Amino acid sequence: MLRRRLQRIERQSASRHRSRWTKAADWSLLLSMPIALLLSLFLDANISRTSSENLADLRLGRNDRGTPLKATILRKDPNRTPWTFGSPLATVQLRQRTIEHGWPFSSWNTLPPLQLITVPLVDPSVTIDLTQPSAGARLATLRSETGVDLTNALDVLLLTLEADRQQAWVENLTRQETRTSRAWSATLATAVATWFLLFLISVLLIRTSQALHFLAAGWRRQRVIGKLKAGRCPFCNYDLSGVRYPKKCSECGRKIWG
Ligand SMILES: [Zn+2]
Numbered sequence: 001m002l003r004r005r006l007q008r009i010e011r012q013s014a015s016r017h018r019s020r021w022t023k024a025a026d027w028s029l030l031l032s033m034p035i036a037l038l039l040s041l042f043l044d045a046n047i048s049r050t051s052s053e054n055l056a057d058l059r060l061g062r063n064d065r066g067t068p069l070k071a072t073i074l075r076k077d078p079n080r081t082p083w084t085f086g087s088p089l090a091t092v093q094l095r096q097r098t099i100e101h102g103w104p105f106s107s108w109n110t111l112p113p114l115q116l117i118t119v120p121l122v123d124p125s126v127t128i129d130l131t132q133p134s135a136g137a138r139l140a141t142l143r144s145e146t147g148v149d150l151t152n153a154l155d156v157l158l159l160t161l162e163a164d165r166q167q168a169w170v171e172n173l174t175r176q177e178t179r180t181s182r183a184w185s186a187t188l189a190t191a192v193a194t195w196f197l198l199f200l201i202s203v204l205l206i207r208t209s210q211a212l213h214f215l216a217a218g219w220r221r222q223r224v225i226g227k228l229k230a231g232r233c234p235f236c237n238y239d240l241s242g243v244r245y246p247k248k249c250s251e252c253g254r255k256i257w258g
Pocket residue numbers: 233234235236237238249250251252253254
């Protein structure tokens with residue numbers, strides 16, 4: 001019984017008529033693969049989004065006017081923690097930015113060096129990233145405009161982090177290294193998703209044009225029948241009403257019946 005069944009399947013598949021539309025769908029499946037791969041590489045290179053994570057909150061201040069600058073690391077919610085300095089000066093956020101490349105899956109990540117975003121209490125609209133080369137000049141401006149001196153804030157913060165045994169952060173801040181990680185599986189996933197999408201779109205287009213083609217053929221057929229009924233050549237419109245079943249058109253010579 002199984003053999004008979006297999007034979008029948010074989011016979012059916014051999015005799016199955018494969019139209020050019022089905023062939024076009026097969027080709028689109030094949031051709032959309034390299035296009036999808038190129039597209040996913042293009043998305044990798046051109047689409048990115050940045051997110052930022054706050055790793056720690058710190059504060060800068062002095063015990064008294066004229067005493068050295070000091071920093072503390074906050075353990076709890078900064079809004080609920082009272083200031084321990086007699087002279088509070090600035091809040092600092094230790095931030096890690098992450099740049100994800102690729103779409104919809106991120107296939108490689110870039111981790112730029114950590115940031116120390118400093119906001120002086122005297123003017124909360126000012127933000128200075130202490131790790132930037134321009135920080136020195138900006139601190140000098142702050143000092144001349146407001147009298148707040150945060151000149152060696154970076155060193156004080158690094159020492160505070162070191163005292164807290166945050167070696168990884170200190171090393172990252174001093175070396176200013178950018179780390180990247182590559183995930184080829186995400187590129188592959190993007191390529192497969194794009195492949196599927198491209199194939200779906202092309203099959204839709206193929207089926208739509210097939211339907212239009214079918215409609216147009218039907219319309220042409222109707223027109224030919226109409227002309228023949230009216231006793232005219234369907235090609236050149238020559239009047240053939242004198243002959244009952246003309247084999248050829250006597251004007252253009254094209255075959256009509258038989
Ligand atoms: Zn004719």
